[in-house]
Amino acid sequence: MKKLGILAGVGGVALTAILAASTAGSADDSKLEELKAQGFARVAIANEPPYTAVAADGKVSGAAPDVAREIFKRLGVNDIVASISEYGAMIPGLQAGRFDVVTAGLFMKPERCAAVVYSEPVLCDAEAMLVKKGNPKGFKSYEDVAKDATATIGAPGGGTEEKLALTAGVPRDRVIVVPDGQSGLKMLQDGRIDAYSLPVLSINDLVKKANDPN
Template sequence: MMEFSRRNVLRSAGVAAVGAALAGWASGCSTVPAGGSPQSPAGKLLDTAKSQGFLRVAIANEPPYTQVGTDGTVSGCEPDVLRAVCQRMGIKDIQGVVTPYASMIPGLDANRWDVIAAGLFMKQSRCGQVDYSEPVIVSTESFGTPKGNPKGITSVASITADPSLRIAVLPGGFEEGILKTAKVPDAQQVKVADGRSGIEAIKANRADAFLLPTLSLRALAKDDAGFDVSEALKDAPRTGSGAAFRKSDASFHDAYNKELTAFKQTNDFSDILKKWGFDPSVVQGVTTQELCQTAG
């Protein structure tokens, strides 16, 4: 869930470097102890989180979805919503661990963190492994291209129609799944470590386009005018994300969803989404059940 690692600035070598420096940093500059807290018995996560005063969360570093400040402060649309809902549940804060998207669900299962809030977009395969909260954001996809989009890449169909095109994607990200579902051969996919690496790939002519969430690309473009961002792709599936929990933490998931539903009716929820560039009206009426039907 702008792992530029969905989308999570962020993965592989890039994330490894960021992870080494920032893994364990938490909001408010608190840190996650090595190995994290002990596994709580099934159904006891809420008691454990209240007692220790925080919930451990896997994040990327991909504004506007997630963001890690130079001081280690964790923010972004998803962590900010998670923090606010947790506080309604009596949990004082969250502690963020930067990790590649591909490692988020395995790390959750291994109890390295308690929840994922990183723009990890919903799709069938992920929904079979974790319990998502109701959606916090709904997102669109776009291409980052060289200035002027010289090869006219405006859709997923553009890629399947031209086997010479090379498309940069983040390993384990939702966009890689889009290409796999469209049966784009691996030979056409250029795997990049993070958002900045994807932009450098198209500027250096190692890729013809970079597939990433629209807002992620626009965030990158604020600091780099050397590439164009396409309109939202009409033939890419609509998706979105929310917090993802272990299936064994069903009681916590249910309690979280109850508070999230109430929080989404407040101005504070709208203010968080608007702060990070999201339209709060877009998520109204969209359900996890709907988004979990997305292939991939």
């Protein structure tokens, strides 16, 4: 098995927070009372440790849902019920009323802030790439991936990393949508992609759990 390495900080720093559909005034109070009566809040998450994680028994944990669970308790809402969603479907699902809140590594961007209301930031992280040890293709940025006509990069569908790669000029057919972190790790180990992009915390979590001496 080939050795793997991490390129941290590619693509800069971003903030993540809890977000909700944009409402105002009495509508906010009415929604909170509705959630109190319901006894739980429906939250959208991504299965991306350490931001969010779903155990084999279905229990949801991780930085984002743990913070959300505590916040809702303090607001008088006893629990959260989580549903896994692709990043690109989170805000549309929130706007359509399928979720009450999104709590995931959904970075704060101007276009998203125009559509939804974010909480105060709860995490700050940077983008990263997981590559084979020694970084054989010499990637230092998404632009480097774009310049290499044979290079492919994996990223979550609808996530920041997918957009950053496309904006940097990586052709659509060389940006491979990967359903989850374990799949991305395996695809890189098997040589099906040349890099896998996620935030630093997520990449570090993947490498730690892989426990691969090679």
